[in-house]
Amino acid sequence: MKFVARVxxxxxxxxxxxxxxxxxxxxGALGQLVDMVPGPDGRTxxxxxxxxxxxxxxxxxxxxxxxxGLQDAGHEVRLRVKSDVHKRVIRxxxxxxxxxxxxxxxxxxxxxxxxxxxxxxxxxIVRFVLLTxxxxxxxxxxxxxxxxxxxxxTQRSVVAMGVGATPLVALIAFLIGFILALQSxxxxxxxxxxxxxxxxxxLAVTKEIAPLLTAILVAGRxxxxxxxEIGTMKVSEEVDALTVMGVDPIDYLVAPRLRAxxxxxxxxxIVADVVAVAGGITVGWMVYDIQPEAxxxxxxxxxxxxxxxxGLLKAxxxxxxxxxVAAYQGFATAGGATGVGKHTTRSVxxxxxxxxxxxxxxxxxxxxxx
Amino acid sequence: xxEIEGNIRTVGLACGYGDEPILSDVDLVLPxxxxxxxxxxxxxxxxxxxxxxxxxxxxxxxxxxxxxxxxKELDADLLDQLRRRTGVLFQGSALFNSMTLLExxxxxxxxxxxxxxxxxxxxxxxxxxxxxLSRFAHFLPAAVSGGMRKRCGIARALALDPPYLFLDExxxxxxxxxxxxxxGLLNEICDALATTIVVVTHELRSVERIADHLVMLADxxxxxxxxxxxxxxxxxxxxxxxxxxxxxxxxxxxxxxxLASFLxxxxx
Numbered sequence: 001m002k003f004v005a006r007v008x009x010x011x012x013x014x015x016x017x018x019x020x021x022x023x024x025x026x027x028g029a030l031g032q033l034v035d036m037v038p039g040p041d042g043r044t045x046x047x048x049x050x051x052x053x054x055x056x057x058x059x060x061x062x063x064x065x066x067x068x069g070l071q072d073a074g075h076e077v078r079l080r081v082k083s084d085v086h087k088r089v090i091r092x093x094x095x096x097x098x099x100x101x102x103x104x105x106x107x108x109x110x111x112x113x114x115x116x117x118x119x120x121x122x123x124x125i126v127r128f129v130l131l132t133x134x135x136x137x138x139x140x141x142x143x144x145x146x147x148x149x150x151x152x153x154t155q156r157s158v159v160a161m162g163v164g165a166t167p168l169v170a171l172i173a174f175l176i177g178f179i180l181a182l183q184s185x186x187x188x189x190x191x192x193x194x195x196x197x198x199x200x201x202x203l204a205v206t207k208e209i210a211p212l213l214t215a216i217l218v219a220g221r222x223x224x225x226x227x228x229e230i231g232t233m234k235v236s237e238e239v240d241a242l243t244v245m246g247v248d249p250i251d252y253l254v255a256p257r258l259r260a261x262x263x264x265x266x267x268x269x270i271v272a273d274v275v276a277v278a279g280g281i282t283v284g285w286m287v288y289d290i291q292p293e294a295x296x297x298x299x300x301x302x303x304x305x306x307x308x309x310x311g312l313l314k315a316x317x318x319x320x321x322x323x324x325v326a327a328y329q330g331f332a333t334a335g336g337a338t339g340v341g342k343h344t345t346r347s348v349x350x351x352x353x354x355x356x357x358x359x360x361x362x363x364x365x366x367x368x369x370x
Numbered sequence: 371x372x373e374i375e376g377n378i379r380t381v382g383l384a385c386g387y388g389d390e391p392i393l394s395d396v397d398l399v400l401p402x403x404x405x406x407x408x409x410x411x412x413x414x415x416x417x418x419x420x421x422x423x424x425x426x427x428x429x430x431x432x433x434x435x436x437x438x439x440x441x442k443e444l445d446a447d448l449l450d451q452l453r454r455r456t457g458v459l460f461q462g463s464a465l466f467n468s469m470t471l472l473e474x475x476x477x478x479x480x481x482x483x484x485x486x487x488x489x490x491x492x493x494x495x496x497x498x499x500x501x502x503l504s505r506f507a508h509f510l511p512a513a514v515s516g517g518m519r520k521r522c523g524i525a526r527a528l529a530l531d532p533p534y535l536f537l538d539e540x541x542x543x544x545x546x547x548x549x550x551x552x553x554g555l556l557n558e559i560c561d562a563l564a565t566t567i568v569v570v571t572h573e574l575r576s577v578e579r580i581a582d583h584l585v586m587l588a589d590x591x592x593x594x595x596x597x598x599x600x601x602x603x604x605x606x607x608x609x610x611x612x613x614x615x616x617x618x619x620x621x622x623x624x625x626x627x628x629l630a631s632f633l634x635x636x637x638x
Contacts (some may be wrong), residue, residue, distance in 0.1 A: 237462055238464045
């Protein structure tokens, strides 16, 4: 449909006859139309809408612009509307819509914002500490409270978090062992000490890499899923439903996960230890002609039980970090699907950061010990 | 031992989020064994009031009393007892999505009553039958309609035969038949079990069917409360506006000659 405007300048009134679809007017057409109208010479400009087929909100807006333009040019303007439909449309959309009040400028004073942030951070820390405390207490005391036997969820979580993650952890651990051996072998070869690959891989993996890597993988895999689950439940009022039924959400949702992960993460770490050493053996055997028996013997000489146990202790701490960070972000979720996505991302990022911080503290403590 | 039953009263209650109260000086009496409806325009604080009555939000000021129990003297144990005596239907039903309708309805029984699982499930099936859902007991919430989820939510809220039942918009988004069914059900529950029912709603037809007591919220507080006829006849402008709303029309076009003076944003 086209838009046509006819201006008849010779009559007693200037009649602007609009035809077709007003919303189809080309950009700038209205300005040209205003220029086409002669005067102002005291005559009234009548805009006749009889030929306009449809008049929607957009059409009314165009009309408003046209009338405004003519009035600015000094004309007196009237509308001629016969169709009842048009009248209704104009009545509906031609109103003076109150402008929403914009929020005033925020306080830009640096100190004020710093203070606000500090208070927010303080609140967040307090909430996190309380959550961690409640989670630990619940996870430990739950099995002794007969009324709350929730072994089902713990078992399911063990399967989902542990069995499900095993292939991934094994694959990554094997590759890391493989790469470590290749990199260190290159250097050790120049000293004719390729057998020390076993020491290096064994120690690095059991003390540091296996717990850290497994924890990061599990944070990405199970931590994110826990946050998304709790977050979705929060958004759909299911967490509130638990609360009003007198079922503690931490008790019901978080504690079983923590117990499961306290069991699973050390086990996955052991898997990672073994498989990474296997990666080292593969490189030693294929590239540096070290017999697997010799490699294993060298590993057992280099790695002590304490190194492995230290790594497992780390894994236990990491599982607390993963579950509490994921639960904190889950319970903090608000604002629908976007909120769930945002907090899931935060959960993984923060869990990884805290895992590395805790690892740093741990390593520093263990190294300082005699 | 404090008896947790009887009227729900609020005294000088202020509720909201953060420091800014959405409602203040709320003095309510929600009579025991009757259906009370809380009415008001969107955003007037109905849901906030409900969340405060459910103790999901901390009152900013004032007191709530369930019978002789004041929430100011609540300790963990009393709170637990109060929770056990309260059933809630949330606006979006808030069923647990990983559980079947039966498991949902049995959840409070299994968690709170200490009954053996099989008995809990049988009781839950009775409640599902009451809301007409026994045929769908093994469906997941995602597989049934919104109205059925609402009814299952009611079955779950009724699981422990609570003396207090709170419902947030039970008939919102439902067809007139289902909505009338739910209303009939609420009347039945109220009569048969002498349950104190508090309903937040928009639906005037539903209000006419169920309400024994009306609370009208407007302008950050209670505009009127009492028996429905009394409230409707109170002449309070907020009440009349709510019960017979009229849209103001802007006279723009002269009905005689069809000529209109156009209202421009800067003219007013």
